[in-house]
Structure formats: C-alpha cells, structure tokens
Amino acid sequence: MKRAHLHLALRYLGLLAVLAISIGPFLWQFATSIKGPSEDVFVPDFIPDDPTFGNYAAVADVVPVWNFALNSLGVASVNVITNCLGAAMAGYALARLRFRGRRFAAVVFASSILVPFEAIMISLFLVMRGFGLTNTLTGVVLPGAVAALNVLLLRNAFLALPAEVEEAAIIDGANAWQRFTRLALPSVKGTLVVVALFSFMFSWDDFLWPLIVLSDQEKYTLTIGLAYLQGTFVQNQRLVAAGTIIAVVPLILLFLLLQKHFFRGVGEGAIKG
C-alpha cells in the first residue's frame, strides 16, 4: 500500500514538472503583459506588484493590432467555409459518383498532398502576381482554400457511409445535389468539424505565406503583424507580450470548447503535420 502511494506521488511530481514546462512560458508572457511601466520586466517576478491591462490598449496605439486580428479572423473564417464546402463537394464526387476522369481528379488531389508548400512558395507568388492578387487578403486565402488533404479525408468519410440509403433516394428521384446536401453531408458531421477546426487553426497560425504575399501593414494578419511589432518595438516587451496574448487567447478558448475534436484531428491529419 505504501509503495502505491509513493508511485502516485512520483507520478504527480512528474505531471507537475511537465505542467510547469508547458504552461510556464505562457504564464511568464502573461505576467509580462500586465506589468506597469514602472516595473522592471527583467526581474523574474510572475506576480506583478501593480497589475494593469493598459498594455493591451497601448499596443493598439503603436500598431493596429485589432485590425490585424480582424484580418486574421476574416481569412480564417473564409478558409473554414471554403474548405468544408469545397472539400466535401470534391470528396463526395470522388466517393459517390461514377464518371469518366475520376481517376484523373484523384491523382490531382493525391499529388497535391505530396507537394510541400515551402517548395512552391516562390513560384506561387508569381502566379498570385499574375492574377494581380499579391498584397490582398484574397491572395492569402486562395492557395489553401480547398486543401487536398481535406478532400481525401472527406472522400474517406463518404466512402464509409452505407450505399443503401442513397440508392433509396435515387429511386425516389433525388438528384446528386439533393443527395449530397440532405443525406451525405449530415452523416459526416464529425469529419467536417475536424476539417473546420484544423482549417481555422492552420489559417490563424499561418506565417510564411502571408509574410511573402502581403506588403502593406494595413493588410497584415496577426502573425506577421506580431513579428513586425517585435522587430519595431523590441525595447518594450510589455507590448509584444500583450500582442501575443491577444493572438493566442481565441485559439485556447476554441480548444477548450472543442477538445475531443482536436485530439481526433491529430490522429486523422497526422500526415499534414
């Protein structure tokens, strides 16, 4: 019995150590963000003497941080809608409709998965410029608007549905679009939630592509806005800290609300990395 208690105590000790490592840096950043101008930010003090939220207002005075957040929110929301709808439509056609050229379409999506973004980003920038979409939020959204991986995830989800229900609907005279929206889509809700979540997170967190395609500060998304903030106001860590907290809080809330889907998504999207 004694031995079991010791084991449990050791386990909690380990858990607390990992907790400190994974959460500590966030807490330190938060502590820095609420330190007043009179307090030395370099002193390792997790609880400020005179906490203030003034830095959150002040950061908006030096860079339009709420504008950045709005841009990010817009880009991420559109990304969720286009991915859920576009990938579901394509996935449905691949899984449920018979037609000439299906193999061609499947090959396009499968090979798109194998092309890492980093390898085509420069060439992609030229394509965007050809369309006149550089330095626009449309240009930020378009390349990831329908991710090939999501098409395959949804194709697999549709393939797993029993065929009988749809066969009955065909006899009743339902056309392909009606079968898609009324029968197939509601049955893959779980996968759609995963696709939506990861599309949002991917888009909200994306750094490299917005960095390449955007040049005007007013178009910045939160991630490149923050990198810019750090580069320009590195002497005032309180502001940079406030900015990072603004960027991370929405995602943490989303995660706390929809935890189990996140964990499921890690399994399904393991390849996406």
Add this chain to the structure above:
Amino acid sequence: MTHRPYTPWLFLAPGLAICLLFVIFPFLNMIVLAFTDASALGGGQFTGVDNFVRMAQDPKFWAAARNSGLYLVGVVPPLVLLPLLIAMLVQKVVPGIGIFRTAFFTPVIASTVVVGLIWTWLLDSRGLVNNVVEALGGSRIGFLTDSTLLLVSSMVVTVWRGLGYYMVIYLAALANVPKDLHEAAMVDGAGPVRRFWSVTVPSIRPTMVLVAALSAVNGFRVFSEIYLLSGGSGGPGGASTTLVMLIQLTGRGLTGEVGYASALSIVLFVILLGLLLVTLKLNRREDQL
C-alpha cells in the same frame, strides 16, 4: 443514369481549380524556372544547369542545407522519446488527469509565431532563463546571439511545441498495448525500466517510426522558429539560415532571384518528397496493424 455527365465536374470544380492553379501549376512552373535566370521582375533566359552549378559552389547553400540537416538530426530523437514518456505519464487515469492532458497540448494550439516570440523573450540576454542561469551561479548565455546556440535554441522551441502533439499520437498507440503483457512481465519480476524496453517499446515501434518520420519532415521544413528567434536575420551573418529560409530570402522582393530560388526549391522538394514517401509508407503499414 443517376446524374448528368457534367454533374461530377461541378462538384469537383472548386477543389480541382485550387489544386491545379495553386499547387500543380506553380510546381511545374518552378521546374521550368529552375533552368532560367528569371528575376522577380520577369523575363529569364534559359541557362541550362547554371543554377545548379552555382548552387554546388555556393557556401550559403551548403551552410543552409547543413543547418536543416542538423535540425532534423537534433529534433528527431527528443521528439520520439520525450512525448512517449509524457504519454506514459498521462496514460493512467488519476484525478485531474484531463487538466494535465489539456495543458500539455496547449503549446500545439499556439501558433509558431506566438511560441517564437514567447521564447525570444525567455531566452533574451536578460530574460528569464538567463536569470535562472545567473541565480545558479553561471554567467549569461547568448542563446540568440551565437549562431550555433541560436540553432540549438530553435530546436528546443520546436521540441517544446511538438511534445503535446506527438503525446496524443502516442496515447492512441499505448491504449492498444495489451495489458496482460505488462502483467505477465510483472509476474516475471521485470522492473519498470525493463518493462518499458521489453514490452512498451516493441509494441508501439510502428508508431515510434511514424513519429520519427513526421518530426523529420517537419524538422527539415523549419522556418518560423529560426526566423523569429533571429529577428528575421537568420543569425549573425546569416550563419543559422535554414534551406526554407534561404529560399525565402533568395526569392522574395523586387531583387528576388526567382530562377536560383526555384533551383533551391527543387532540392528541397526532392529531399522532402523522399522523407514524405517514407512517412506515407509507414503510416499505411501502421493502419494495417
């Protein structure tokens, strides 16, 4: 006939258009550009393999390729082992375990930019980590000012952010390890260390290989961490630049050398494709188990 002949193509149109225009076409275009001297302003003459000859003689390319390779070698072992240990720690259901699991996943949720900025501040010459170092009697360390230390610091950040992600993958695998194997080993008198190596590791080996492959691909693609920790410079004299960062620096802006950047991209692509194909193969094999 259950649908008109063009109906499937209406379903496919948005996805197919995006993938063809923004993945397949840029990819093919990159291959063409790699054999030209195209600049960001346009034009470009066919120059044969000049870009690749230049690459072979470019010390910046070799330094970047070495850094990316070192990065891969540096992050894979800790990312294979540490998340496994954490997964074993949170596997057993004890009071409050949900809170711990959730908390350990938080760094995955935060973007690389947020994570990069947090650690830039932690590793600052007067930051929290150096305060601890000083308190322990050491002298301040230039985590972000020395090119080698910058690379190591960046690896630490990558590993820190990956712990929760791979923990979840391992948790799923550990759930499938038969309990009676552990019990049998216990009856035979095997201690915890022995059981780890003789029971746990062999049962989840496919997952460990998968995690190794995934973290290798992601390690080789590193950009944000190095970019942010170095304030966009790639370290003193650009000595910590990685391959992706070199491509970004070479190809961007009005002075961008698109032709040369494309040639660099082809090298990156070939290496990543190799790693990715290995990953896919392993993933498929794991699915069958």
